[in-house]
Amino acid sequence: MTATQKSYARKAAAHGFLICFVIVILVPFAMVISASLRQGNFAPSRLLPDKVSLDHWKFVLGIPYQEVVNPATGQTRMVKADTPPLRWFWNSIKISLLSSAGIIFLSGTSAYAFARLRFKFRSATLSALLILQMFPMVLSLVAFYVILDFAGQYARWLGLNTHTGLIMIYLGGISNYIWMIKGYFETIPASMEESARIDGASQFQTFVRILLPISLPIFAVVFILSFISYMSEYPVASVVLQSSENWTLAVGANSFLYEQEKLWGRFAALAVLSGVPITVVFLLCQKFVIGGLTSGGVKE
Amino acid sequence: MSEGSVEIKELVKTYTDDRGRPTFTAVKNISLPIQDGEFMVLVGPSGCGKSTTLRMVAGLEKITSGTISIGGRVVNELEPKDRGIAMVFQNYALYPHMTIFNNMAFGLQLAKKKRDFISDTVGRTSKALGLDHMLERKPHALSGGQRQRVALGRAIVRSPKVFLFDEPLSNLDAKMRVQMRSEISKLHAQLGSTMIYVTHDQVEAMTMGDRICVMRDGLIMQVADPLTLYRQPENLFVAGFIGSPPMNLLKGKVQRRDGGLFFVETAEKNGLTFPLQGRLESLAGKFVDKDIVFGIRPEHLSDEIKDGAAAPITSTVEIAEPMGSESLVYLKAGTGNLIARIHGEHLYHLGEQVTVQLNMDKVNLFDAATENVIR
Numbered sequence: 035m036t037a038t039q040k041s042y043a044r045k046a047a048a049h050g051f052l053i054c055f056v057i058v059i060l061v062p063f064a065m066v067i068s069a070s071l072r073q074g075n076f077a078p079s080r081l082l083p084d085k086v087s088l089d090h091w092k093f094v095l096g097i098p099y100q101e102v103v104n105p106a107t108g109q110t111r112m113v114k115a116d117t118p119p120l121r122w123f124w125n126s127i128k129i130s131l132l133s134s135a136g137i138i139f140l141s142g143t144s145a146y147a148f149a150r151l152r153f154k155f156r157s158a159t160l161s162a163l164l165i166l167q168m169f170p171m172v173l174s175l176v177a178f179y180v181i182l183d184f185a186g187q188y189a190r191w192l193g194l195n196t197h198t199g200l201i202m203i204y205l206g207g208i209s210n211y212i213w214m215i216k217g218y219f220e221t222i223p224a225s226m227e228e229s230a231r232i233d234g235a236s237q238f239q240t241f242v243r244i245l246l247p248i249s250l251p252i253f254a255v256v257f258i259l260s261f262i263s264y265m266s267e268y269p270v271a272s273v274v275l276q277s278s279e280n281w282t283l284a285v286g287a288n289s290f291l292y293e294q295e296k297l298w299g300r301f302a303a304l305a306v307l308s309g310v311p312i313t314v315v316f317l318l319c320q321k322f323v324i325g326g327l328t329s330g331g332v333k334e
Numbered sequence: 335m336s337e338g339s340v341e342i343k344e345l346v347k348t349y350t351d352d353r354g355r356p357t358f359t360a361v362k363n364i365s366l367p368i369q370d371g372e373f374m375v376l377v378g379p380s381g382c383g384k385s386t387t388l389r390m391v392a393g394l395e396k397i398t399s400g401t402i403s404i405g406g407r408v409v410n411e412l413e414p415k416d417r418g419i420a421m422v423f424q425n426y427a428l429y430p431h432m433t434i435f436n437n438m439a440f441g442l443q444l445a446k447k448k449r450d451f452i453s454d455t456v457g458r459t460s461k462a463l464g465l466d467h468m469l470e471r472k473p474h475a476l477s478g479g480q481r482q483r484v485a486l487g488r489a490i491v492r493s494p495k496v497f498l499f500d501e502p503l504s505n506l507d508a509k510m511r512v513q514m515r516s517e518i519s520k521l522h523a524q525l526g527s528t529m530i531y532v533t534h535d536q537v538e539a540m541t542m543g544d545r546i547c548v549m550r551d552g553l554i555m556q557v558a559d560p561l562t563l564y565r566q567p568e569n570l571f572v573a574g575f576i577g578s579p580p581m582n583l584l585k586g587k588v589q590r591r592d593g594g595l596f597f598v599e600t601a602e603k604n605g606l607t608f609p610l611q612g613r614l615e616s617l618a619g620k621f622v623d624k625d626i627v628f629g630i631r632p633e634h635l636s637d638e639i640k641d642g643a644a645a646p647i648t649s650t651v652e653i654a655e656p657m658g659s660e661s662l663v664y665l666k667a668g669t670g671n672l673i674a675r676i677h678g679e680h681l682y683h684l685g686e687q688v689t690v691q692l693n694m695d696k697v698n699l700f701d702a703a704t705e706n707v708i709r
Contacts, residue, residue: 223425232393234414
């Protein structure tokens with residue numbers, strides 16, 4: 035083989051591998067979309083549906099539609115969801131947005147303290163955070179249940195089956211975000227903040243006016259990550275939220291999978307729908323995730 | 335006391351870990367009075383405590399013990415902004431997300447100055463620094479020299495009584511450094527403010543400072559004006575640190591031979607020997623048979639015989655660095671190497687035999703035990 039042929043072969047092999055890889059990723063996604071457009075609630079067997087039907091989408095979007103009950107007689111009935119799935123959609127977006135915003139605030143301020151202030155047990159606390167984050171949130175499910183149950187006796191809005199209760203639990207999952215942001219803060223030269231201090235900025239002003247604007251990329255990343263994880267979080271939400279009008283998308287979607295009958299079509303439509311806000315948030319945050327924000331401020 | 339004077343008294347800085355246990359003492363009880371309008375340079379190798387001292391004056395480091403007064407007022411517990419100081423950092427420390435205008439105006443904005451006043455002050459300062467056409471740019475669009483000028487401007491608009499510089503030129507290229515050096519000197523002449531300038535570069539120290547404070551290991555080695563420091567170093571450290579190429583230092587003993595005193599280099603063979611007469615004889619009198627260090631600056635080794643006490647040294651050229659009007663010649667003589675700065679346009683060659691004349695009037699003798707100059 036000549037050198038050119040060799041390089042062609044190498045390129046072909048690399049592309050072949052990549053194409054296979056992309057197919058592996060895209061096929062399940064395509065199947066979910068196809069399932070949401072298929073008649074009947076079956077797990078898809080072929081990629082392209084025989085007959086395109088928007089029934090599942092109508093159901094999910096809360097639009098009543100005719101369903102054939104008995105094919106022999108042609109008897110139909112109106113179908114409309116008891117709790118419109120769009121409500122779950124809004125619940126999810128509300129909870130994820132509020133939790134992510136809270137996470138940004140809490141982990142940003144804590145990370146600043148860990149990165150810049152010197153206090154007793156600083157390194158011990160940091161290690162404790164690192165160890166704690168290794169246990170999944172689900173492990174404390176029982177405790178969450180008891181705590182919310184207890185809190186609900188005194189403050190109804192904070193109890194079980196409330197969104198505030200769920201958000202409070204979600205806000206507990208900040209330890210890895212603290213580590214992420216702290217790592218970023220530590221790459222920012224301290225002289226920038228010292229300079230602001232000499233200019234007369236208080237610690238809080240320095241944080242808000244110097245550190246935060248420079249740290250937009252890491253906050254965008256944290257926001258995206260936490261938004262995605264809370265959009266799709268199921269175990270905690272399923273335990274805390276009991277009545278269907280309070281459910282999040284993940285809990286609601288799961289309710290279509292009965293033991294006797296799994297309504298894959300509706301499930302798929304809801305799954306695709308849940309991807310929309312994630313995509314929107316990602317696109318909005320993406321423009322902040324750029325390098326070089328600190329460039330020019332200091333000479334490395 | 336005038337308002338720009340700085341008085342450092344028995345200053346100590348000990349660093350501690352998270353739990354408050356002492357780890358490292360960076361500044362060990364130094365006292366340094368700086369007069370109003372003086373350009374004081376703190377110079378020394380890295381880790382000598384010069385930056386720490388400056389940062390304590392700025393209020394960025396807590397003082398372990400001792401006091402710092404600015405304009406006669408103890409500022410130990412004052413916030414940096416209330417000390418009447420401004421600081422220029424080595425890495426510029428500009429705010430990368432703000433325009434040049436906002437970078438310079440930030441301090442004034444925080445001080446809630448009037449808008450007109452801010453734009454007027456920033457406008458005037460930026461014009462003086464040649465930055466007025468780039469006020470809307472961000473720092474990343476500027477060159478290194480321009481950025482440091484912005485940092486300078488940011489300090490100037492605060493109209494401080496004391497300017498603090500923390501190695502401001504070490505990130506610039508050689509040409510820019512020389513230019514900024516003279517700009518800062520000019521600024522000092524114009525404003526007449528007190529300036530404290532930290533550097534590790536002894537050329538900067540010599541060219542800019544009214545007085546220079548040489549530090550080592552958290553202690554002050556000598557405080558003096560540049561020429562005194564150069565001609566009359568107090569100790570071996572200052573002698574070796576100030577001057578480029580450094581002072582030639584020969585280790586040896588004082589010996590009495592034939593009724594006269596001689597410096598005899600410690601060597602297995604071929605050690606250099608110089609007669610100590612007049613001033614040197616009286617200095618060396620107390621050090622007969624004791625270890626001393628014999629110091630002579632490169633420019634006091636010359637190829638011509640001069641009037642006065644001169645001692646000839648026969649030597650071999652090892653390296654010659656012709657600089658045009660003069661040559662730096664590395665000579666092999668006795669046990670060690672001598673550097674001579676010889677004027678004239680003679681081109682020296684490797685291995686060439688040269689007899690240089692050592693000007694005995696310019697010799698400094700140091701006590702090898704205490705490292706202090708013998709007086």
